[in-house]
Amino acid sequence: MAKKGYHHGDLKRALVDGALRLIEEKGPTGFTLSEAAREAGVTPAAVYRHFDGREDLIAEAARQGFEIFADLMDYAYDKGQPSALAAFEACGRAYLAFARKYPGHYVAMFESGIGIQRTPDLHAAATRAMGVLERAAEELAAHIPADRRPPPQMFSAHIWAMSHGVVELFARGSPGTRSPFPPEDLLESGIGIYLRGLGLIRPDE
Amino acid sequence: MAKKGYHHGDLKRALVDGALRLIEEKGPTGFTLSEAAREAGVTPAAVYRHFDGREDLIAEAARQGFEIFADLMDYAYDKGQPSALAAFEACGRAYLAFARKYPGHYVAMFESGIGIQRTPDLHAAATRAMGVLERAAEELAAHIPADRRPPPQMFSAHIWAMSHGVVELFARGSPGTRSPFPPEDLLESGIGIYLRGLGLIRPDE
Protein backbone atom coordinates (compact mmCIF):
# COMPACT_ATOMS: atom_id res chain seq x y z
CA MET A 1 0.00 0.00 0.00
CA ALA A 2 2.70 2.48 -0.96
CA LYS A 3 1.77 5.76 -2.54
CA LYS A 4 2.48 6.52 -6.16
CA GLY A 5 3.56 10.12 -6.28
CA TYR A 6 3.20 13.16 -4.15
CA HIS A 7 -0.46 12.58 -3.68
CA HIS A 8 -1.53 9.29 -2.31
CA GLY A 9 -4.96 9.17 -3.81
CA ASP A 10 -6.67 7.11 -1.15
CA LEU A 11 -4.78 7.87 1.98
CA LYS A 12 -7.70 7.86 4.34
CA ARG A 13 -8.58 4.31 3.46
CA ALA A 14 -4.93 3.27 3.49
CA LEU A 15 -4.50 4.65 6.99
CA VAL A 16 -7.52 2.85 8.35
CA ASP A 17 -6.40 -0.38 6.72
CA GLY A 18 -2.94 0.00 8.14
CA ALA A 19 -4.32 0.77 11.56
CA LEU A 20 -6.50 -2.33 11.42
CA ARG A 21 -3.57 -4.51 10.49
CA LEU A 22 -1.47 -3.11 13.31
CA ILE A 23 -4.25 -3.40 15.85
CA GLU A 24 -4.84 -6.97 14.81
CA GLU A 25 -1.17 -7.73 15.07
CA LYS A 26 -0.17 -5.95 18.24
CA GLY A 27 -3.37 -5.11 19.99
CA PRO A 28 -4.73 -1.62 20.53
CA THR A 29 -1.72 -0.88 22.75
CA GLY A 30 0.75 -1.54 20.02
CA PHE A 31 -0.98 0.64 17.52
CA THR A 32 0.81 3.82 16.69
CA LEU A 33 -0.18 6.71 14.52
CA SER A 34 3.36 7.02 13.24
CA GLU A 35 3.56 3.39 12.30
CA ALA A 36 0.25 3.49 10.48
CA ALA A 37 1.54 6.48 8.53
CA ARG A 38 4.79 4.67 7.77
CA GLU A 39 2.86 1.70 6.43
CA ALA A 40 0.94 3.96 4.12
CA GLY A 41 4.23 5.43 2.93
CA VAL A 42 3.46 8.81 4.33
CA THR A 43 4.66 11.27 6.95
CA PRO A 44 2.91 11.19 10.34
CA ALA A 45 1.87 14.77 9.78
CA ALA A 46 -0.12 13.74 6.74
CA VAL A 47 -2.49 11.82 8.95
CA TYR A 48 -3.81 15.11 10.28
CA ARG A 49 -5.22 15.97 6.87
CA HIS A 50 -7.75 13.17 7.41
CA PHE A 51 -8.09 12.59 11.13
CA ASP A 52 -8.04 14.63 14.30
CA GLY A 53 -5.37 12.37 15.70
CA ARG A 54 -4.65 8.91 16.92
CA GLU A 55 -7.90 8.30 18.76
CA ASP A 56 -9.95 9.60 15.91
CA LEU A 57 -8.31 7.10 13.60
CA ILE A 58 -9.15 4.23 15.92
CA ALA A 59 -12.70 5.52 16.24
CA GLU A 60 -13.08 5.46 12.49
CA ALA A 61 -11.82 1.89 12.39
CA ALA A 62 -14.33 0.94 15.07
CA ARG A 63 -17.12 2.71 13.21
CA GLN A 64 -16.40 0.77 10.06
CA GLY A 65 -16.36 -2.37 12.17
CA PHE A 66 -19.82 -1.71 13.58
CA GLU A 67 -21.06 -0.97 10.09
CA ILE A 68 -19.79 -4.28 8.75
CA PHE A 69 -20.93 -6.06 11.88
CA ALA A 70 -24.45 -4.73 11.58
CA ASP A 71 -24.62 -5.69 7.92
CA LEU A 72 -23.45 -9.21 8.66
CA MET A 73 -25.89 -9.64 11.49
CA ASP A 74 -28.70 -8.26 9.40
CA TYR A 75 -27.88 -10.62 6.60
CA ALA A 76 -27.61 -13.60 8.94
CA TYR A 77 -30.90 -12.69 10.50
CA ASP A 78 -32.76 -12.46 7.22
CA LYS A 79 -31.10 -15.55 5.91
CA GLY A 80 -32.16 -17.47 9.00
CA GLN A 81 -35.81 -17.08 8.14
CA PRO A 82 -38.43 -18.39 8.26
CA SER A 83 -37.85 -19.81 11.74
CA ALA A 84 -37.14 -17.23 14.44
CA LEU A 85 -35.01 -19.79 16.17
CA ALA A 86 -32.90 -20.46 13.12
CA ALA A 87 -32.49 -16.75 12.54
CA PHE A 88 -31.31 -16.29 16.07
CA GLU A 89 -28.79 -19.08 15.85
CA ALA A 90 -27.52 -17.69 12.58
CA CYS A 91 -26.83 -14.41 14.36
CA GLY A 92 -24.74 -16.23 16.91
CA ARG A 93 -22.68 -17.84 14.21
CA ALA A 94 -22.35 -14.55 12.39
CA TYR A 95 -20.98 -12.95 15.54
CA LEU A 96 -18.16 -15.40 15.78
CA ALA A 97 -17.53 -15.31 12.06
CA PHE A 98 -17.19 -11.56 12.24
CA ALA A 99 -14.70 -11.73 15.09
CA ARG A 100 -12.66 -14.25 13.14
CA LYS A 101 -12.74 -12.50 9.85
CA TYR A 102 -12.25 -8.96 11.08
CA PRO A 103 -10.07 -9.25 14.14
CA GLY A 104 -8.71 -5.75 13.78
CA HIS A 105 -12.18 -4.29 13.66
CA TYR A 106 -13.26 -6.44 16.56
CA VAL A 107 -10.44 -5.24 18.74
CA ALA A 108 -10.99 -1.62 17.73
CA MET A 109 -14.65 -1.97 18.63
CA PHE A 110 -14.42 -3.81 21.91
CA GLU A 111 -10.93 -3.63 23.29
CA SER A 112 -9.51 -0.32 22.28
CA GLY A 113 -11.12 1.64 25.04
CA ILE A 114 -12.74 3.95 22.51
CA GLY A 115 -16.00 5.21 23.92
CA ILE A 116 -18.95 4.42 21.74
CA GLN A 117 -20.25 7.93 22.27
CA ARG A 118 -17.14 9.47 20.80
CA THR A 119 -18.68 10.38 17.46
CA PRO A 120 -22.31 10.59 16.40
CA ASP A 121 -21.36 8.37 13.47
CA LEU A 122 -19.77 5.80 15.72
CA HIS A 123 -22.67 5.85 18.10
CA ALA A 124 -25.17 5.40 15.30
CA ALA A 125 -23.28 2.48 13.82
CA ALA A 126 -22.99 0.77 17.19
CA THR A 127 -26.65 1.29 17.98
CA ARG A 128 -27.67 -0.17 14.67
CA ALA A 129 -25.51 -3.24 15.25
CA MET A 130 -26.91 -3.97 18.67
CA GLY A 131 -30.40 -3.32 17.40
CA VAL A 132 -30.21 -6.32 15.12
CA LEU A 133 -29.49 -8.73 17.93
CA GLU A 134 -32.19 -7.23 20.08
CA ARG A 135 -34.72 -7.48 17.31
CA ALA A 136 -33.84 -11.13 16.83
CA ALA A 137 -34.29 -11.71 20.55
CA GLU A 138 -37.65 -9.95 20.59
CA GLU A 139 -39.02 -12.04 17.83
CA LEU A 140 -37.78 -15.13 19.56
CA ALA A 141 -39.35 -14.07 22.83
CA ALA A 142 -42.77 -14.19 21.22
CA HIS A 143 -42.48 -17.96 21.17
CA ILE A 144 -42.04 -18.22 24.92
CA PRO A 145 -45.08 -18.48 27.18
CA ALA A 146 -45.68 -14.97 28.42
CA ASP A 147 -45.63 -15.84 32.11
CA ARG A 148 -42.08 -17.10 32.03
CA ARG A 149 -40.66 -14.94 29.32
CA PRO A 150 -37.59 -12.98 30.31
CA PRO A 151 -37.15 -9.53 28.82
CA PRO A 152 -35.78 -9.91 25.30
CA GLN A 153 -32.92 -7.52 26.01
CA MET A 154 -31.89 -9.89 28.73
CA PHE A 155 -31.30 -12.86 26.58
CA SER A 156 -29.83 -10.87 23.77
CA ALA A 157 -27.39 -9.76 26.47
CA HIS A 158 -26.80 -13.36 27.50
CA ILE A 159 -26.04 -14.45 23.99
CA TRP A 160 -23.85 -11.48 23.38
CA ALA A 161 -21.93 -12.11 26.59
CA MET A 162 -21.36 -15.74 25.79
CA SER A 163 -20.28 -14.92 22.26
CA HIS A 164 -17.91 -12.23 23.42
CA GLY A 165 -16.53 -14.50 26.11
CA VAL A 166 -15.87 -17.28 23.64
CA VAL A 167 -14.12 -14.86 21.33
CA GLU A 168 -11.94 -13.36 24.02
CA LEU A 169 -11.04 -16.53 25.85
CA PHE A 170 -10.99 -19.24 23.25
CA ALA A 171 -10.92 -17.79 19.78
CA ARG A 172 -7.61 -16.07 20.28
CA GLY A 173 -4.42 -17.58 21.54
CA SER A 174 -4.22 -14.77 24.04
CA PRO A 175 -4.14 -16.06 27.59
CA GLY A 176 -2.14 -19.13 26.70
CA THR A 177 -5.27 -21.12 27.33
CA ARG A 178 -5.54 -23.50 24.50
CA SER A 179 -9.17 -24.02 23.75
CA PRO A 180 -10.23 -27.59 24.41
CA PHE A 181 -12.78 -27.27 21.60
CA PRO A 182 -13.11 -25.30 18.40
CA PRO A 183 -14.69 -21.97 19.33
CA GLU A 184 -17.44 -22.44 16.78
CA ASP A 185 -18.55 -25.69 18.36
CA LEU A 186 -18.23 -24.21 21.79
CA LEU A 187 -20.46 -21.29 20.96
CA GLU A 188 -22.98 -23.26 19.00
CA SER A 189 -23.41 -25.87 21.70
CA GLY A 190 -23.54 -23.19 24.35
CA ILE A 191 -26.27 -21.31 22.58
CA GLY A 192 -28.09 -24.57 21.95
CA ILE A 193 -28.12 -25.49 25.61
CA TYR A 194 -29.17 -21.98 26.52
CA LEU A 195 -32.09 -21.98 24.08
CA ARG A 196 -33.22 -25.34 25.37
CA GLY A 197 -33.21 -23.83 28.82
CA LEU A 198 -35.53 -21.15 27.53
CA GLY A 199 -37.89 -23.84 26.32
CA LEU A 200 -37.30 -22.91 22.72
CA ILE A 201 -35.86 -26.24 21.76
CA ARG A 202 -37.71 -29.38 22.71
CA PRO A 203 -35.70 -31.65 25.02
CA ASP A 204 -35.53 -34.35 22.39
CA GLU A 205 -34.47 -32.25 19.48
CA MET B 1 2.30 4.44 50.43
CA ALA B 2 5.29 6.72 50.74
CA LYS B 3 8.54 5.37 52.04
CA LYS B 4 9.89 6.33 55.42
CA GLY B 5 13.60 6.73 54.96
CA TYR B 6 16.18 5.53 52.54
CA HIS B 7 14.87 2.01 52.69
CA HIS B 8 11.28 1.46 51.88
CA GLY B 9 10.73 -1.69 53.84
CA ASP B 10 8.08 -3.29 51.69
CA LEU B 11 8.73 -1.95 48.25
CA LYS B 12 7.86 -5.06 46.33
CA ARG B 13 4.37 -5.13 47.73
CA ALA B 14 4.00 -1.38 47.31
CA LEU B 15 4.94 -1.62 43.65
CA VAL B 16 2.47 -4.37 42.93
CA ASP B 17 -0.26 -2.46 44.75
CA GLY B 18 0.54 0.67 42.82
CA ALA B 19 0.58 -1.22 39.56
CA LEU B 20 -2.82 -2.71 40.35
CA ARG B 21 -4.28 0.67 41.10
CA LEU B 22 -2.92 2.12 37.89
CA ILE B 23 -4.05 -0.82 35.79
CA GLU B 24 -7.49 -0.58 37.31
CA GLU B 25 -7.61 3.12 36.63
CA LYS B 26 -6.12 3.39 33.18
CA GLY B 27 -6.13 -0.08 31.78
CA PRO B 28 -3.06 -2.17 31.04
CA THR B 29 -2.10 0.36 28.38
CA GLY B 30 -1.91 3.20 30.80
CA PHE B 31 0.25 1.37 33.24
CA THR B 32 3.78 2.60 33.46
CA LEU B 33 6.71 1.32 35.41
CA SER B 34 7.84 4.85 36.14
CA GLU B 35 4.46 5.87 37.45
CA ALA B 36 4.21 2.83 39.69
CA ALA B 37 7.62 3.72 41.08
CA ARG B 38 6.54 7.32 41.58
CA GLU B 39 3.49 6.20 43.51
CA ALA B 40 5.66 4.15 45.80
CA GLY B 41 7.86 7.21 46.34
CA VAL B 42 10.83 5.64 44.68
CA THR B 43 13.08 6.02 41.65
CA PRO B 44 12.21 3.94 38.58
CA ALA B 45 15.58 2.28 38.88
CA ALA B 46 14.64 0.89 42.27
CA VAL B 47 12.02 -1.30 40.62
CA TYR B 48 14.82 -3.37 39.13
CA ARG B 49 15.86 -4.54 42.58
CA HIS B 50 12.62 -6.50 42.72
CA PHE B 51 11.48 -7.15 39.19
CA ASP B 52 13.02 -7.86 35.83
CA GLY B 53 11.12 -4.96 34.33
CA ARG B 54 7.72 -3.74 33.41
CA GLU B 55 6.28 -6.99 32.13
CA ASP B 56 7.57 -8.91 35.07
CA LEU B 57 5.75 -6.58 37.39
CA ILE B 58 2.48 -7.09 35.54
CA ALA B 59 3.05 -10.84 35.57
CA GLU B 60 3.43 -10.78 39.33
CA ALA B 61 0.18 -8.84 39.65
CA ALA B 62 -1.54 -11.40 37.46
CA ARG B 63 -0.07 -14.26 39.48
CA GLN B 64 -1.40 -12.83 42.71
CA GLY B 65 -4.74 -12.41 40.98
CA PHE B 66 -4.93 -16.05 39.98
CA GLU B 67 -3.97 -17.03 43.49
CA ILE B 68 -6.77 -14.97 45.01
CA PHE B 69 -9.14 -16.07 42.30
CA ALA B 70 -8.45 -19.75 42.92
CA ASP B 71 -8.92 -19.31 46.65
CA LEU B 72 -12.24 -17.56 46.18
CA MET B 73 -13.50 -20.15 43.76
CA ASP B 74 -12.38 -22.93 46.04
CA TYR B 75 -14.14 -21.36 48.96
CA ALA B 76 -17.32 -20.77 46.95
CA TYR B 77 -17.25 -24.33 45.76
CA ASP B 78 -16.93 -25.82 49.23
CA LYS B 79 -19.45 -23.44 50.64
CA GLY B 80 -21.94 -24.42 47.97
CA GLN B 81 -22.11 -27.97 49.27
CA PRO B 82 -23.89 -30.26 49.64
CA SER B 83 -25.63 -29.79 46.28
CA ALA B 84 -23.37 -29.93 43.24
CA LEU B 85 -25.71 -27.53 41.54
CA ALA B 86 -25.55 -24.99 44.33
CA ALA B 87 -21.78 -25.28 44.44
CA PHE B 88 -21.60 -24.61 40.73
CA GLU B 89 -23.81 -21.58 40.93
CA ALA B 90 -21.79 -20.28 43.81
CA CYS B 91 -18.72 -20.46 41.59
CA GLY B 92 -20.44 -18.35 38.98
CA ARG B 93 -21.27 -15.71 41.54
CA ALA B 94 -17.76 -15.85 42.93
CA TYR B 95 -16.38 -15.19 39.47
CA LEU B 96 -18.27 -11.97 39.11
CA ALA B 97 -17.56 -10.97 42.68
CA PHE B 98 -13.87 -11.40 42.03
CA ALA B 99 -13.97 -9.28 38.91
CA ARG B 100 -15.78 -6.57 40.81
CA LYS B 101 -13.64 -6.60 43.89
CA TYR B 102 -10.26 -6.97 42.22
CA PRO B 103 -10.58 -5.16 38.93
CA GLY B 104 -6.86 -4.46 38.70
CA HIS B 105 -6.07 -8.13 39.13
CA TYR B 106 -8.75 -9.07 36.66
CA VAL B 107 -7.37 -6.81 34.00
CA ALA B 108 -3.81 -7.94 34.66
CA MET B 109 -4.94 -11.55 34.31
CA PHE B 110 -7.14 -11.32 31.26
CA GLU B 111 -6.52 -8.11 29.41
CA SER B 112 -2.89 -7.26 29.84
CA GLY B 113 -1.64 -9.54 27.12
CA ILE B 114 0.66 -11.28 29.57
CA GLY B 115 1.12 -14.85 28.48
CA ILE B 116 0.12 -17.35 31.10
CA GLN B 117 3.21 -19.36 30.38
CA ARG B 118 5.49 -16.46 31.22
CA THR B 119 6.54 -17.76 34.61
CA PRO B 120 6.23 -21.23 36.13
CA ASP B 121 4.65 -19.53 39.15
CA LEU B 122 2.13 -17.72 37.01
CA HIS B 123 1.32 -20.82 35.05
CA ALA B 124 0.80 -22.85 38.20
CA ALA B 125 -1.50 -20.28 39.72
CA ALA B 126 -3.57 -20.03 36.58
CA THR B 127 -3.85 -23.78 36.24
CA ARG B 128 -4.99 -24.13 39.80
CA ALA B 129 -7.66 -21.48 39.29
CA MET B 130 -9.11 -23.08 36.19
CA GLY B 131 -8.94 -26.46 37.83
CA VAL B 132 -11.53 -25.43 40.39
CA LEU B 133 -14.13 -24.55 37.80
CA GLU B 134 -13.46 -27.73 35.88
CA ARG B 135 -13.80 -29.82 38.99
CA ALA B 136 -17.13 -28.20 39.74
CA ALA B 137 -18.27 -28.93 36.21
CA GLU B 138 -17.20 -32.55 36.44
CA GLU B 139 -19.12 -33.17 39.57
CA LEU B 140 -22.13 -31.53 38.05
CA ALA B 141 -21.82 -33.65 34.93
CA ALA B 142 -22.35 -36.76 36.98
CA HIS B 143 -25.98 -35.72 37.42
CA ILE B 144 -26.67 -35.65 33.70
CA PRO B 145 -27.81 -38.80 31.92
CA ALA B 146 -24.67 -40.23 30.36
CA ASP B 147 -26.03 -40.40 26.84
CA ARG B 148 -26.60 -36.70 26.59
CA ARG B 149 -23.84 -35.46 28.82
CA PRO B 150 -21.50 -33.01 27.20
CA PRO B 151 -17.85 -33.11 28.22
CA PRO B 152 -17.48 -31.29 31.55
CA GLN B 153 -14.73 -29.08 30.20
CA MET B 154 -17.21 -27.90 27.65
CA PHE B 155 -19.70 -26.48 30.01
CA SER B 156 -17.11 -25.15 32.34
CA ALA B 157 -15.96 -23.29 29.23
CA HIS B 158 -19.49 -22.11 28.53
CA ILE B 159 -19.93 -20.76 32.01
CA TRP B 160 -16.56 -19.17 31.97
CA ALA B 161 -17.25 -17.53 28.63
CA MET B 162 -20.57 -16.15 29.75
CA SER B 163 -19.08 -14.87 32.98
CA HIS B 164 -16.20 -13.23 31.21
CA GLY B 165 -18.51 -11.74 28.62
CA VAL B 166 -20.76 -10.25 31.28
CA VAL B 167 -17.77 -8.78 33.04
CA GLU B 168 -16.28 -7.26 29.92
CA LEU B 169 -19.45 -5.96 28.36
CA PHE B 170 -21.72 -5.09 31.23
CA ALA B 171 -19.81 -4.93 34.47
CA ARG B 172 -17.60 -2.10 33.34
CA GLY B 173 -18.62 1.17 31.85
CA SER B 174 -16.21 0.48 29.03
CA PRO B 175 -17.95 0.47 25.67
CA GLY B 176 -20.42 3.15 26.65
CA THR B 177 -23.06 0.48 26.64
CA ARG B 178 -25.08 0.96 29.74
CA SER B 179 -26.11 -2.39 30.99
CA PRO B 180 -29.86 -2.80 30.89
CA PHE B 181 -29.63 -5.04 33.97
CA PRO B 182 -27.35 -5.39 36.96
CA PRO B 183 -24.52 -7.69 35.89
CA GLU B 184 -25.12 -9.99 38.84
CA ASP B 185 -28.71 -10.59 37.78
CA LEU B 186 -27.68 -10.96 34.21
CA LEU B 187 -25.13 -13.61 35.00
CA GLU B 188 -27.25 -15.45 37.50
CA SER B 189 -30.24 -15.66 35.18
CA GLY B 190 -28.01 -16.62 32.28
CA ILE B 191 -26.44 -19.46 34.20
CA GLY B 192 -29.86 -20.50 35.44
CA ILE B 193 -31.26 -20.75 31.94
CA TYR B 194 -28.18 -22.57 30.79
CA LEU B 195 -28.38 -25.14 33.59
CA ARG B 196 -32.03 -25.72 32.85
CA GLY B 197 -31.02 -26.39 29.29
CA LEU B 198 -28.68 -29.05 30.58
CA GLY B 199 -31.56 -30.69 32.38
CA LEU B 200 -30.07 -29.89 35.75
CA ILE B 201 -32.91 -27.70 36.85
CA ARG B 202 -36.44 -28.97 36.48
CA PRO B 203 -38.56 -26.79 34.15
CA ASP B 204 -40.84 -25.77 37.01
CA GLU B 205 -38.19 -24.84 39.46
Add this chain to the structure above:
DNA sequence: TGTACATCAGTGAACGCGCGTTCACTGATGTAC
Protein backbone atom coordinates in the same frame (compact mmCIF):
# COMPACT_ATOMS: atom_id res chain seq x y z
C1' DT C 1 -6.47 24.98 -25.85
C1' DG C 2 -3.74 27.65 -22.75
C1' DT C 3 -2.82 30.22 -18.83
C1' DA C 4 -3.45 32.09 -13.94
C1' DC C 5 -4.55 30.98 -9.80
C1' DA C 6 -6.94 28.81 -5.71
C1' DT C 7 -7.19 24.75 -3.28
C1' DC C 8 -5.77 20.53 -1.76
C1' DA C 9 -2.66 16.96 0.16
C1' DG C 10 1.45 16.12 1.05
C1' DT C 11 6.59 17.26 3.26
C1' DG C 12 10.16 17.55 6.66
C1' DA C 13 12.06 19.68 10.46
C1' DA C 14 11.26 20.64 15.01
C1' DC C 15 9.14 20.45 19.71
C1' DG C 16 8.71 18.58 24.24
C1' DC C 17 7.61 14.46 26.50
C1' DG C 18 7.89 10.40 29.26
C1' DC C 19 9.24 6.07 28.69
C1' DG C 20 12.28 1.71 30.06
C1' DT C 21 16.69 0.62 31.18
C1' DT C 22 21.85 0.95 32.63
C1' DC C 23 25.32 2.37 35.60
C1' DA C 24 28.42 3.71 39.15
C1' DC C 25 27.33 5.38 43.39
C1' DT C 26 25.98 5.65 48.47
C1' DG C 27 23.30 5.42 52.60
C1' DA C 28 21.28 2.00 55.78
C1' DT C 29 21.17 -2.41 57.82
C1' DG C 30 22.76 -6.52 59.79
C1' DT C 31 26.34 -9.64 61.35
C1' DA C 32 30.91 -11.50 63.20
C1' DC C 33 34.10 -11.10 66.54
Add this chain to the structure above:
DNA sequence: TGTACATCAGTGAACGCGCGTTCACTGATGTAC
Protein backbone atom coordinates in the same frame (compact mmCIF):
# COMPACT_ATOMS: atom_id res chain seq x y z
C1' DT D 1 28.95 -3.42 74.23
C1' DG D 2 31.63 -1.68 70.40
C1' DT D 3 33.72 -1.82 66.07
C1' DA D 4 34.76 -3.41 61.12
C1' DC D 5 32.91 -4.80 57.34
C1' DA D 6 29.79 -7.19 53.90
C1' DT D 7 25.48 -6.93 52.01
C1' DC D 8 21.43 -4.91 50.72
C1' DA D 9 18.23 -1.44 48.73
C1' DG D 10 18.03 2.60 47.33
C1' DT D 11 19.77 7.14 44.34
C1' DG D 12 20.22 10.17 40.44
C1' DA D 13 22.12 11.14 36.18
C1' DA D 14 22.30 9.65 31.72
C1' DC D 15 21.09 7.07 27.42
C1' DG D 16 18.56 6.50 23.22
C1' DC D 17 14.03 5.98 21.64
C1' DG D 18 9.73 6.74 19.35
C1' DC D 19 5.82 8.99 20.20
C1' DG D 20 1.95 12.67 18.96
C1' DT D 21 1.54 17.04 17.37
C1' DT D 22 2.62 21.82 15.19
C1' DC D 23 4.22 24.59 11.64
C1' DA D 24 5.54 26.96 7.55
C1' DC D 25 6.39 25.08 3.33
C1' DT D 26 5.65 23.13 -1.50
C1' DG D 27 4.32 20.12 -5.13
C1' DA D 28 0.16 18.48 -7.55
C1' DT D 29 -4.45 19.04 -8.97
C1' DG D 30 -8.45 21.20 -10.60
C1' DT D 31 -11.05 25.14 -12.23
C1' DA D 32 -12.32 29.77 -14.43
C1' DC D 33 -11.85 32.42 -18.14
